[in-house]
Amino acid sequence: MSSFAGRMKEYPTVSLDRFDRENLLSRAYFLSHCHKDHMKGLKGPILKRKLEFSRTVRLYCSFVTKELLLSNPKYAFWEEYIVPLELESPTQISLVDETSGEKEDLVVTLLTAGHCPGSVMFLFEGSQGNVLYTGDFRLAAGDASRIEHLHSGSRVKDIQSIYLDSTFYDPRFYKIPTREVCLNGILELVGNWISQSPYHVVWLNCKAAYGYEYLFTNLGEEFNTQIHVRSLAMFKKMPEILSYVTTDRRTQIHACRHPKDEEFFQGSRLPCGCTASDGTPLRIISIKPSTMWFGERMRKTNVIIKTGASSYRACFSFHSSYSELKDFLSYLRPVNIYPSVIPIGRTLTEVTQIPQKTAPPVPVEESLPLAVTDAQPVARNFVDCTESNDEEEDEDQQEEEENAEKGDTKLTKEETGAIKESERNKEPEKKDTEVPGSPNPPKWEDFFTTDTLTDSQNSLNSQLQSCCSVPSPAPSRLTGSQTPELFSDEGETPDNDENFSLTLSASLSNHSSQNLDSCLPDTLILQPEQGGREQGDKRPSTVAQEESNDQKELSESQVSSDYDIPCTPESKTPRPDELSQLYRKLASGEDVIRKRD
DNA sequence: GCGATCAGTT
DNA sequence: CACAACTGATCGC
Numbered sequence: 241m242s243s244f245a246g247r248m249k250e251y252p253t254v255s256l257d258r259f260d261r262e263n264l265l266s267r268a269y270f271l272s273h274c275h276k277d278h279m280k281g282l283k284g285p286i287l288k289r290k291l292e293f294s295r296t297v298r299l300y301c302s303f304v305t306k307e308l309l310l311s312n313p314k315y316a317f318w319e320e321y322i323v324p325l326e327l328e329s330p331t332q333i334s335l336v337d338e339t340s341g342e343k344e345d346l347v348v349t350l351l352t353a354g355h356c357p358g359s360v361m362f363l364f365e366g367s368q369g370n371v372l373y374t375g376d377f378r379l380a381a382g383d384a385s386r387i388e389h390l391h392s393g394s395r396v397k398d399i400q401s402i403y404l405d406s407t408f409y410d411p412r413f414y415k416i417p418t419r420e421v422c423l424n425g426i427l428e429l430v431g432n433w434i435s436q437s438p439y440h441v442v443w444l445n446c447k448a449a450y451g452y453e454y455l456f457t458n459l460g461e462e463f464n465t466q467i468h469v470r471s472l473a474m475f476k477k478m479p480e481i482l483s484y485v486t487t488d489r490r491t492q493i494h495a496c497r498h499p500k501d502e503e504f505f506q507g508s509r510l511p512c513g514c515t516a517s518d519g520t521p522l523r524i525i526s527i528k529p530s531t532m533w534f535g536e537r538m539r540k541t542n543v544i545i546k547t548g549a550s551s552y553r554a555c556f557s558f559h560s561s562y563s564e565l566k567d568f569l570s571y572l573r574p575v576n577i578y579p580s581v582i583p584i585g586r587t588l589t590e591v592t593q594i595p596q597k598t599a600p601p602v603p604v605e606e607s608l609p610l611a612v613t614d615a616q617p618v619a620r621n622f623v624d625c626t627e628s629n630d631e632e633e634d635e636d637q638q639e640e641e642e643n644a645e646k647g648d649t650k651l652t653k654e655e656t657g658a659i660k661e662s663e664r665n666k667e668p669e670k671k672d673t674e675v676p677g678s679p680n681p682p683k684w685e686d687f688f689t690t691d692t693l694t695d696s697q698n699s700l701n702s703q704l705q706s707c708c709s710v711p712s713p714a715p716s717r718l719t720g721s722q723t724p725e726l727f728s729d730e731g732e733t734p735d736n737d738e739n740f741s742l743t744l745s746a747s748l749s750n751h752s753s754q755n756l757d758s759c760l761p762d763t764l765i766l767q768p769e770q771g772g773r774e775q776g777d778k779r780p781s782t783v784a785q786e787e788s789n790d791q792k793e794l795s796e797s798q799v800s801s802d803y804d805i806p807c808t809p810e811s812k813t814p815r816p817d818e819l820s821q822l823y824r825k826l827a828s829g830e831d832v833i834r835k836r837d
Numbered sequence: 838g839c840g841a842t843c844a845g846t847t
Numbered sequence: 848c849a850c851a852a853c854t855g856a857t858c859g860c
Contacts, residue, residue: 241850241851275851276851276852277850277851277852376850407849408849413849445847447847447852447853448851448852448853449851449852451850499854502847529850530848530849530850531848531849531850532848533848557850558850558851
């Protein structure tokens with residue numbers, strides 16, 4: 241959850257994702273996406289009053305964010321003060337002090353953030369340098385090199401500061417399977433279930449938040465159906481989402497919510513109460529999208545885990561993993577990094593010291609960003625910008641900066657040179673001709689790249705087009721589930737099927753390298769493990785069964801990183817892959833026993 | 838009565 | 848397991 245206080249050091253007269261307290265004085269507002277923790281104060285009466293008296297104060301966001309925001313009546317008063325901006329279109333904004341007339345110009349560019357529909361990062365360019373505010377984001381390794389406006393000609397722009405979504409800025413969250421891999425695991429699971437009979441239905445236990453829409457559109461496309469949701473109002477101008485969701489309960493895929501939906505599910509009912517009209521009990525499985533992370537050197541990464549007779553967890557993340565963040569930062573190499581989220585179980589001080597103290601030793605070319613530009617070598621500063629320091633920010637920030645500089649693992653000049661070389665080698669390829677999104681076939685990530693609305697258009701149709709395609713079409717599994725008479729509204733209690741089992745593997749392939757710099761497109765890996773190294777895992781199944789004893793060890797390893805293992809290595813017999821890891825560590829003189837946090 | 842905040846839950 | 852929102856208790860205006 242964001243604890244960003246709302247303002248950036250470089251441009252303190254604007255506020256982002258916070259609209260209360262000191263932010264009430266700001267000359268312009270920016271909303272990165274429509275999640276509540278980024279909208280604090282946004283419906284405040286004081287702010288409303290201020291707008292009514294102001295001629296220049298506006299809220300800048302993407303077109304999709306504007307739609308989502310205004311679909312909630314509580315924010316309707318913003319309508320005349322919102323200036324939606326296109327993605328990738330630098331826009332000059334005048335920041336005016338309405339009492340003194342003092343003025344400052346700032347150029348802002350919206351960049352896709354991949355977090356939820358309409359989510360963007362803001363790139364600010366002005367007298368105080370280039371500053372990137374990421375909001376919440378999930379970009380894959382290598383994505384930064386494909387963002388045109390982070391470059392100037394063939395080189396990366398100098399970035400003074402990044403205000404970073406540091407949700408997973410912790411080596412515990414080293415790796416999170418890519419969206420494609422997670423999506424395909426879910427498609428697999430859903431397909432295998434609903435193809436069995438029209439009475440086999442799936443309940444997607446999603447949180448009440450934007451961000452699952454691409455799941456709905458991909459499922460809808462793949463299975464030629466619609467997903468039952470509570471309301472369509474927010475999507476009324478987004479036909480590409482709208483066409484895959486419905487309030488009609490007669491569908492096999494549900495993402496509906498009810499205050500007591502878990503209880504419903506235990507009672508073998510969907511949250512919407514839907515049952516088959518002919519009295520045949522529905523066979524329901526629940527799939528709960530949740531974040532799963534993996535250690536740096538972990539090979540096996542099941543994206544679906546069975547948690548009960550008819551319950552599954554499916555890997556799903558709104559935020560970049562540690563390695564994705566590292567890739568992002570080491571590519572942009574900002575002078576300052578301001579974490580905007582304190583990862584669970586950590587303090588701010590810990591976060592600012594993670595690169596120095598907590599990060600596992602990594603090869604030089606993978607090392608953390610060094611804020612060094614060719615012109616001026618500068619020590620990287622990992623500094624606080626969060627709420628708690630709002631009032632006494634200067635002193636505290638100084639302290640943090642000093643701490644950061646004192647970091648005992650601060651890289652030497654020689655090391656920085658090495659990094660610079662390796663970074664140069666991965667300069668963005670053919671940037672001049674490569675405009676994000678255009679020459680390539682539509683990728684489903686484009687779903688988040690949603691702003692291309694022209695003034696005359698009244699719908700967001702075009703923005704969402706080419707956004708909802710399935711990355712790699714699999715054979716369609718039509719189920720005849722569209723028969724309207726099949727379902728009725730009367731409540732019943734069907735039995736759950738316990739005999740269902742999957743046969744495919746959704747794990748990352750063994751051949752997938754650990755090289756996170758690779759820009760190769762993710763292959764869709766839904767195959768059995770090829771000659772796996774892990775003796776204990778002979779089954780080709782996608783699904784790790786949490787309850788099953790012989791699988792227990794495996795599933796535990798999936799939700800904690802190998803840097804978080806509480807016991808010493810010799811307390812149990814290591815598996816062959818663990819052994820080889822240990823040998824590697826020993827050979828490199830690395831500590832093999834890690835202290836627990 | 839409304840809204841903000843916090844702790845707990847999902 | 849760690850997203851983000853909802854719920855309910857409490858407090859203040």
